[in-house]
Amino acid sequence: MSLLSVKNLTIRFGGLVAVDNLNFEMEPGKITSLIGPNGAGKTTVINMLTGFYTPTSGKIILYEKDGKGNEVPVDITGNSTDLVVKKGLSRTFQNIRLFSNMTALDNILVGMQHRIEYGSFLSLFPNAQKNKWEKQAREEAIEILKKVGLEDAAYERATSLPYGKQRKLEIGRALASHPKVLLLDEPAAGMNPAEKKELSQFIRSLLNEVEGILLIEHDMKLIMDISDKIVVLNHGAKICEGKPEEVQTNEEVIEAYLGKKGVQRNVTAG
Amino acid sequence: MKTILKKHLLFLIIIVVMCVAPVFTNAYQLRILISAALAMIFAMSLNLLMGIGGTVSFGHAAFYSIGAYTTAVLWYHFRTAYSTNFIPVLLVTGLAGLLLSLPMSRITGRYVTIITLSFAEIVNLIIKNWDPVTLGQMGIVGIPSVNLFGHVLKSKTEFFYLTMFFVIMTYIIMNWLVNSKLGRNLRAISNDAIAAEAMGIKIFPYKVIVFTISAVFAGIAGSLYAHLMSYVEPSTFNSNLSFQCISMVVIGGLGNFSGTMVGALFLTILPEYLRRFEFLFKYRMIAYGLVLVIVMWINHSIPGTKLKNAVTSRFNALLHRKNAEAQEA
Ligand SMILES: Nc1ncnc2c1ncn2[C@@H]1O[C@H](COP(=O)(O)OP(=O)(O)OP(=O)(O)O)[C@@H](O)[C@H]1O
Ligand SMILES: [Mg+2]
Numbered sequence: 001m002s003l004l005s006v007k008n009l010t011i012r013f014g015g016l017v018a019v020d021n022l023n024f025e026m027e028p029g030k031i032t033s034l035i036g037p038n039g040a041g042k043t044t045v046i047n048m049l050t051g052f053y054t055p056t057s058g059k060i061i062l063y064e065k066d067g068k069g070n071e072v073p074v075d076i077t078g079n080s081t082d083l084v085v086k087k088g089l090s091r092t093f094q095n096i097r098l099f100s101n102m103t104a105l106d107n108i109l110v111g112m113q114h115r116i117e118y119g120s121f122l123s124l125f126p127n128a129q130k131n132k133w134e135k136q137a138r139e140e141a142i143e144i145l146k147k148v149g150l151e152d153a154a155y156e157r158a159t160s161l162p163y164g165k166q167r168k169l170e171i172g173r174a175l176a177s178h179p180k181v182l183l184l185d186e187p188a189a190g191m192n193p194a195e196k197k198e199l200s201q202f203i204r205s206l207l208n209e210v211e212g213i214l215l216i217e218h219d220m221k222l223i224m225d226i227s228d229k230i231v232v233l234n235h236g237a238k239i240c241e242g243k244p245e246e247v248q249t250n251e252e253v254i255e256a257y258l259g260k261k262g263v264q265r266n267v268t269a270g
Numbered sequence: 271m272k273t274i275l276k277k278h279l280l281f282l283i284i285i286v287v288m289c290v291a292p293v294f295t296n297a298y299q300l301r302i303l304i305s306a307a308l309a310m311i312f313a314m315s316l317n318l319l320m321g322i323g324g325t326v327s328f329g330h331a332a333f334y335s336i337g338a339y340t341t342a343v344l345w346y347h348f349r350t351a352y353s354t355n356f357i358p359v360l361l362v363t364g365l366a367g368l369l370l371s372l373p374m375s376r377i378t379g380r381y382v383t384i385i386t387l388s389f390a391e392i393v394n395l396i397i398k399n400w401d402p403v404t405l406g407q408m409g410i411v412g413i414p415s416v417n418l419f420g421h422v423l424k425s426k427t428e429f430f431y432l433t434m435f436f437v438i439m440t441y442i443i444m445n446w447l448v449n450s451k452l453g454r455n456l457r458a459i460s461n462d463a464i465a466a467e468a469m470g471i472k473i474f475p476y477k478v479i480v481f482t483i484s485a486v487f488a489g490i491a492g493s494l495y496a497h498l499m500s501y502v503e504p505s506t507f508n509s510n511l512s513f514q515c516i517s518m519v520v521i522g523g524l525g526n527f528s529g530t531m532v533g534a535l536f537l538t539i540l541p542e543y544l545r546r547f548e549f550l551f552k553y554r555m556i557a558y559g560l561v562l563v564i565v566m567w568i569n570h571s572i573p574g575t576k577l578k579n580a581v582t583s584r585f586n587a588l589l590h591r592k593n594a595e596a597q598e599a
Contacts, residue, residue, distance in 0.1 A: 050468065085470030093468070099461035102454075110458040114470040116451050126446055134450070177469065 002063050002071070003028045003212040004049075004181055009058035011048060018044045020236040022058070026181065026212045031203070033215045033223050035247075036233035037256060042216045043094055045233075046183050049214075050091050051081035062087055062181070085114055088180035092170045092187060094216075098158040104169050105154040108141040111176030141176065147209075148172035148202075164195045171206075180211045188219050200226050224248065232256070280528040281441055284535070289434060292427050300426050302542050304498055307433040308491045309534035311440045313518035314527050315487035318444055320516070321525030322453055323480040324460020325374060328383050329390025330515050332370075333485040335397060335507030336363050337492025342410040342502045343403055351417035352497060359493045360486050366393070367485025368478055375474040378463075390512060398504040409503030416497045433494055437531070440487055444527050447483070456480055457525075510555075 004026040011019045019041040026032045034042045047053040049060055055077060063071045064087075076087055090111075099107050109116075116133050145151045148168040153161055158169060167187055174182055187203065188196045200222050206213060217223050223230065224244040232240040232247060234256040240247055247253055275282075288307070292300055316330045340362045341355040370389050377385065397404050404410070416423045416432060423429050447453050456476055458466040463473060496502050518537050522529030 052464075052467070080472075081467045082470040082472050085468075091468055093465065097462050097465040097468075099458045099465065101461055102457055106454055106457070110454055110466070110469050110471075113451055113455055113458075130450060173469070 001028060002026070003030075004063065004214075005061045006045075006049075007059040007061065009045070009048060009060065010056050011044060011053055012056045018236050019048070019055075019233075022233070022236075022238055024231045024238065024241060026214060027228070028211045029207060030228035031207070031213045031215055031226055033217060033227040033230045034233060035217065035220075035223055035230060040233040041236040042233055043185055044236075046091055046185055046214070046216065049084070049183060050089055051076075051079050051084040054078045062089070082114070085177055085179075088178070089183060090174040090177045090179035090181075091183040092167075092174050092185055094185040094189065096163075096166050096170055098166055098170055098173070100157070100159040102158060103155050104145060104150055104158060104161065105138070105141055107158055107169055107173050108144050108176045109137055111144075111173035112137055112141065114177060144172050144176050147175070164191055164199075167191070167199075168202075171202075175206070175209055181214065182206060182210045182212070183214045185216045186218060187215070188217055188222055196222055278445075278528065281531065284528065284531050285434070285438060289431070292430055297426065300430060301498075302539060304426065304430050304433055306535045306538040307430065307437050308495055308498070309515075309518060309538050310437050310531045311433070311491035311494075312488055313515050313522070313530045313534045314440050314444055315484045315491070316515050317519045317522070317525065317527060317530045318447065318487070319480060319484040320519050321523075322448055322456045322460070323477070323484070324456075325382055325386075325477075325480075326516065327370075327386040327484075327512070328509070328516070329370075329386040329388070329393075329512055330484075330488055331507045331509065331511035332390040332393040333363050333366060333488035334492035334495065334511065335393060335502075335504075336366050336485075337489030338496040338502045338507070339397055339404060339410075339492075340489070341493040342413050342496045345413055346405070346410050347403075351419070352493070353418045355493065359489050363485045363489025363492070364482045366489075367482040370485070371478045371481030374477040374481065387509065390507075390509060394504055394507060397507070404504075407504060409501055411501040413496050413500045413502070415500075416494075429498065436490055436494065440490075441527055441531070448525070448527075452476075452479065 002025050006022055006024050009019055009022040034045060036042055048055050059075060060077045061073045062076050064074050066072050076084060099110060116137055145154055148171060150165060150169055188199055191199060196219060204226050227244050230244055230247045231238055232253050239252045239256060240250045291303055295303060312334055319325050319327050337359050340359045344350045344355045344358060373385060398406055416429060423432060455471050459471060459473055459476055514537060518533035519530055522533030
């Protein structure tokens with residue numbers, strides 16, 4: 001059983017190999033986390049998965065179910081972003097990127113846009129189909145706002161929301177496209193401990209909405225708490241993969257985070 | 271119903287006042303009123319592009335001139351009526367808008383300014399030099415009154431109500447557009463193109479659609495202008511006209527269509543009034559200039575923007591820390 005698999009994924013920017021021959025699998029119903037020091041290539045992986053960057057080599061395979069419930073591998077390598085969204089991948093950004101001058105509700109509605117099926121041309125004229133869709137979409141958007149705890153802020157401008165709520169809104173917007181796989185790039189960045197704790201429960205609860213979550217995070221406590229599997233990147237390459245307790249004790253990981261000295265100190269201390 | 275009324279109250283007031291106005295105006299004032307109505311259509315079309323689409327076009331006069339010249343040229347060569355020319359006007363201006371939209375999904379900021387400006391210059395050069403078709407510098411004179419399927423609008427009052435019909439239609443259609451998936455996605459693109467892409471929006475077709483529709487409405491205004499003046503010449507459609515149009519939109523508020531109508535009314539009537547005071551009239555361009563500087567500041571293309579962003583982001587960070595501290599306590 002697999003949800004998404006990344007095979008020998010590599011991307012070069014000129015001389016820099018930002019992601020180097022990366023392999024990992026995401027399983028359904030699980031939170032897979034991607035960690036690593038600054039510049040390790042984590043965001044670049046999300047950018048490749050969602051079609052913002054085209055990999056230099058390697059494959060991204062999404063597993064879909066056919067009518068009989070069999071797994072069918074679909075190659076989404078190098079697909080454009082709009083196709084990837086239709087196939088069921090949706091992301092948030094490391095630096096919040098909301099539609100700042102639009103209301104929270106409109107942000108969600110934009111997230112739903114690929115499911116709203118009246119042609120753009122029909123927007124030119126009032127018609128029953130459009131009215132029906134808009135009404136339904138609004139009701140659903142309110143539901144999504146409730147899920148992320150923003151029902152009171154529906155008509156507030158995105159920028160006027162406090163920081164923690166902006167993060168939640170961005171997750172809500174990603175959920176609005178009904179993704180199979182949700183990709184969260186440092187959702188806890190800039191939050192205080194109380195907010196982080198609340199967020200980690202919230203992320204866990206999202207597994208009821210989506211089939212799998214790929215999480216990038218620097219906060220080790222949060223990562224160890226909620227991950228089912230952790231993939232550790234350093235200089236673009238995977239140095240370790242496993243359950244939280246396995247990764248925690250891996251020497252290469254400690255070395256990547258703390259440097260060689262850190263390992264020695266750890267050893268002497270241990 | 272009540273909320274709809276409230277939302278469009280300003281629009282309704284303007285329409286009622288303007289439609290009653292001809293009872294009280296003399297011929298000269300009526301002409302100004304017609305110019306204002308044309309400016310409303312023209313400026314609303316630009317507001318779709320600027321306020322909703324997030325693109326400041328410095329060459330919107332190009333579409334106005336193409337609309338004016340399409341109807342003028344067709345009349346000159348084929349003696350066709352206004353109503354016959356109407357569809358060609360839509361097609362030609364729409365095509366011009368589509369052409370200008372092609373590079374727009376790949377450029378931002380000052381490049382948009384340069385390309386829209388040059389587009390208008392090129393259109394103007396073509397009109398000036400394509401003598402066999404446009405009669406070049408001479409212009410086309412003697413364009414008759416509007417002929418609607420055989421019914422000739424003899425009086426300026428009739429013509430005024432025709433333009434008001436188009437003002438109302440423009441406003442209604444703009445509102446349909448804005449309150450739909452199309453308008454929402456356009457605003458999303460202008461807010462943050464990368465986030466819009468992440469939501470599965472393809473930028474290119476949206477730029478094509480918004481430029482085409484915007485151009486078509488500017489073209490409708492231009493074609494009416496040709497029949498109002500009864501002549502067209504290339505020098506009328508200079509960059510000045512584009513700047514005035516931008517000013518109208520900015521005064522009325524980006525994305526606010528009834529506001530644009532006020533802006534158009536204001537900037538059409540005021541210069542006429544200022545004509546009496548030669549000194550003030552001479553300096554009206556300075557006012558336009560100031561408005562433009564403000565537009566550019568808002569649109570991130572001149573220095574000072576970094577400072578503005580730095581200030582707002584620091585402020586947000588500070589606010590957040592305060593909130594966080596309050597929560598922890
Ligand atoms: N478009 C690009 N062009 C050139 N280099 C890039 C590009 N995108 C990313 N890089 C480089 O790739 C490397 C990995 O960057 P990435 O943003 O993926 O790191 P990260 O693991 O997300 O780091 P952080 O924890 O700081 O967010 C960095 O050296 C970065 O400079
Ligand atoms: Mg990153």
